[in-house]
Amino acid sequence: MIPGYAPTVRIGIMGAGSIGCYVGGKLLAHGAVEQVVFVGRQRLADELASHGLRVKDFDEPAREVAAGDLEFATSVEALADCDAVLVCVKSAQTEGVGRELAEVLSPSCTVASFQNGMRNPVILREAGIARVVPSVVGFNVVSRGKGLFHRAMSGPLMLQADAQDALPLALKRGAHEVETHDDLAPHQWTKLIVNLNNAVSALSGAPTRALLLSPTFRRIIAAVVGEAVAVLRVAKIKPASLRGVPIGFMPRVLRLPTPIVRLVTRAQMRVDPEARSSMWEDLTRKRTTEVDFLNGEVVRLADQVGAQAPINRRIVELVHEAEAAAAGPPNIDAEALVRALGVG
Ligand SMILES: NC(=O)c1ccc[n+]([C@@H]2O[C@H](COP(=O)([O-])OP(=O)(O)OC[C@H]3O[C@@H](n4cnc5c(N)ncnc54)[C@H](OP(=O)(O)O)[C@@H]3O)[C@@H](O)[C@H]2O)c1
Numbered sequence: 241m242i243p244g245y246a247p248t249v250r251i252g253i254m255g256a257g258s259i260g261c262y263v264g265g266k267l268l269a270h271g272a273v274e275q276v277v278f279v280g281r282q283r284l285a286d287e288l289a290s291h292g293l294r295v296k297d298f299d300e301p302a303r304e305v306a307a308g309d310l311e312f313a314t315s316v317e318a319l320a321d322c323d324a325v326l327v328c329v330k331s332a333q334t335e336g337v338g339r340e341l342a343e344v345l346s347p348s349c350t351v352a353s354f355q356n357g358m359r360n361p362v363i364l365r366e367a368g369i370a371r372v373v374p375s376v377v378g379f380n381v382v383s384r385g386k387g388l389f390h391r392a393m394s395g396p397l398m399l400q401a402d403a404q405d406a407l408p409l410a411l412k413r414g415a416h417e418v419e420t421h422d423d424l425a426p427h428q429w430t431k432l433i434v435n436l437n438n439a440v441s442a443l444s445g446a447p448t449r450a451l452l453l454s455p456t457f458r459r460i461i462a463a464v465v466g467e468a469v470a471v472l473r474v475a476k477i478k479p480a481s482l483r484g485v486p487i488g489f490m491p492r493v494l495r496l497p498t499p500i501v502r503l504v505t506r507a508q509m510r511v512d513p514e515a516r517s518s519m520w521e522d523l524t525r526k527r528t529t530e531v532d533f534l535n536g537e538v539v540r541l542a543d544q545v546g547a548q549a550p551i552n553r554r555i556v557e558l559v560h561e562a563e564a565a566a567a568g569p570p571n572i573d574a575e576a577l578v579r580a581l582g583v584g
Contacts, residue, residue, distance in 0.1 A: 338367025
């Protein structure tokens with residue numbers, strides 16, 4: 241705990257998994273708040289009871305929270321007294337979780353959607369939650385087992401909030417890099433565009449760094465992203481720049497020779513060689529993916545504004561086929577994926 245500082249915020253984590261355990265674990269490890277209540281599955285309760293919770297950034301030493309210092313529950317009632325709840329479930333579960341939270345939380349509780357995609361905050365509001373804060377998680381976390389959650393990519397937490405609000409202040413005290421914005425939609429779109437490569441990772445089985453260093457995979461991602469940027473242009477939506485670079489440049493950067501991409505990537509962010517998309521993890525665990533909330537959102541917008549999105553549409557179909565087959569990532573190689581998506 242920070243000497244002389246009396247933390248007062250009670251934080252709930254709805255959906256203790258990679259993001260929830262990492263964010264909540266850091267809050268606890270840094271003594272940033274009075275209480276963190278994790279709500280998740282029994283299998284994780286057992287894992288944390290045996291090993292405690294450890295959070296790790298890149299190759300820094302892990303910070304540890306002992307099992308006895310963790311509050312873990314398997315149902316939302318445990319969050320009733322929280323000042324803020326971070327919703328960290330996958331998008332397919334937002335609606336159900338939102339309805340359960342609306343039943344138990346006080347109207348003054350701030351509920352932040354720490355999820356990818358555009359629609360989760362809307363779904364939470366429609367479920368009856370009064371104070372919803374859209375947020376963007378700008379980094380990746382990998383669950384390594386035995387209570388260890390490893391952050392494998394740099395990037396901030398972004399919140400649609402005032403910098404002096406209790407939640408961003410608490411997150412900063414927890415050693416999180418936090419940005420606040422009046423309107424997060426341009427940043428949510430940018431994150432969505434960056435996340436369009438998740439499906440390429442999920443379909444191919446390749447780690448993020450391997451995708452970025454393969455000219456053929458970059459050609460595929462450039463086509464997927466270029467199509468999305470064109471749809472947003474038709475819809476007159478202006479996504480935010482990514483670390484100072486307009487997102488519309490991304491396809492051009494991806495088409496550059498590999499040594500230049502390696503340099504640009506290194507200057508922009510750290511990517512752990514093991515970092516893979518959470519959609520790859522979903523297919524591996526035979527769970528419903530978030531493809532409808534990512535590539536599917538591009539298709540939906542294209543249909544709304546009369547634009548074309550054939551590559552993203554085909555990606556949605558291929559991921560749904562892989563979900564239905566329930567045989568893990570289909571491991572489609574780069575050349576086969578070029579043909580399957582009709583990338584020119
Ligand atoms: N992982 C990343 O690196 C990363 C990075 C940026 C953004 N995100 C976004 O962050 C969000 C969370 O991703 P994640 O990777 O942290 O997901 P995750 O590891 O799957 O964690 C979510 C956890 O919540 C559990 N859960 C779902 N519904 C529940 C319920 N009603 N009660 C109790 N537990 C419940 C899930 O269990 P089941 O699996 O049994 O349903 C799972 O263990 C997603 O929108 C994702 O796109 C993730």
